[in-house]
Amino acid sequence: MSSELVDELPVDAGRPVLLVLADSLSYFGPKGGLPADHPRIWPNIVAAELGWDVELVARIGWTSRDAYWALIQDPRVWATVPRAGAVVFAVGGMDSLPSPLPTALREQIRYLRPPALRRAVRSAYGWLQPRLSPLGWPVALPPKLSVEYLESARNALEYMRPELPVIGTLPSVHDCDAYGKVHSGRPDAVRALERWGSEKKVPLVDLAEAVRENVFSDAGNPDGIHWGWEGHERVAAAMLSAIRAAVPGRDPVEGIR
Numbered sequence: 001m002s003s004e005l006v007d008e009l010p011v012d013a014g015r016p017v018l019l020v021l022a023d024s025l026s027y028f029g030p031k032g033g034l035p036a037d038h039p040r041i042w043p044n045i046v047a048a049e050l051g052w053d054v055e056l057v058a059r060i061g062w063t064s065r066d067a068y069w070a071l072i073q074d075p076r077v078w079a080t081v082p083r084a085g086a087v088v089f090a091v092g093g094m095d096s097l098p099s100p101l102p103t104a105l106r107e108q109i110r111y112l113r114p115p116a117l118r119r120a121v122r123s124a125y126g127w128l129q130p131r132l133s134p135l136g137w138p139v140a141l142p143p144k145l146s147v148e149y150l151e152s153a154r155n156a157l158e159y160m161r162p163e164l165p166v167i168g169t170l171p172s173v174h175d176c177d178a179y180g181k182v183h184s185g186r187p188d189a190v191r192a193l194e195r196w197g198s199e200k201k202v203p204l205v206d207l208a209e210a211v212r213e214n215v216f217s218d219a220g221n222p223d224g225i226h227w228g229w230e231g232h233e234r235v236a237a238a239m240l241s242a243i244r245a246a247v248p249g250r251d252p253v254e255g256i257r
Contacts, residue, residue, distance in 0.1 A: 045233065064091045071157070085165075098185060151200065165246035165247055174224055174225040176224035
């Protein structure tokens, strides 16, 4: 975001906004994707408890790189930053998943034509992905790059709002056939994120700790990667604790309960 845009951003004295940059884990429930205003997904549980509004900027398959791109390119984000009470980077899980076929290939499939070719390529990708995933390498985004994009985003927010709390996340877990039930990239991602969080004083919510039981139960989404309602509730509880701890002594809305 340019300095000119920052200077012209409006200031709204109304209710703070919880700005969430996320992947599909933020808005998928036990049966699939849900609208951003669904009351049972974790961003809305958190915002309701705080008495804040929420701006959820998310998409399936997003990595830390996509979150950074959203921050610098999406005017919804620009409009939200002046009112934000906290920003959550709820990305990184996709980064650590095995991606033996290039991520760029997956992203470009939608642009293929004619439709018969697109369907054939998508089918081939879907057949190869779980069979190659046990290799565990490469991951969708190496930990070093994940951290670089997150730090670029954090640094941009610090430039605009030095006092604005930023919360990060550690990757979730999965039991997903589409990725061969392999997540060997998670430990390296966790180590890199923990170093970044420690160095930059960014609180990290461990999504795996919150949802592990739900994911490996019959209460999660049958796809093995998204969560059921209990998973959303436990993430919301952990996120509330992190946000409250990040704003000690400050009352953005008559006090954070």
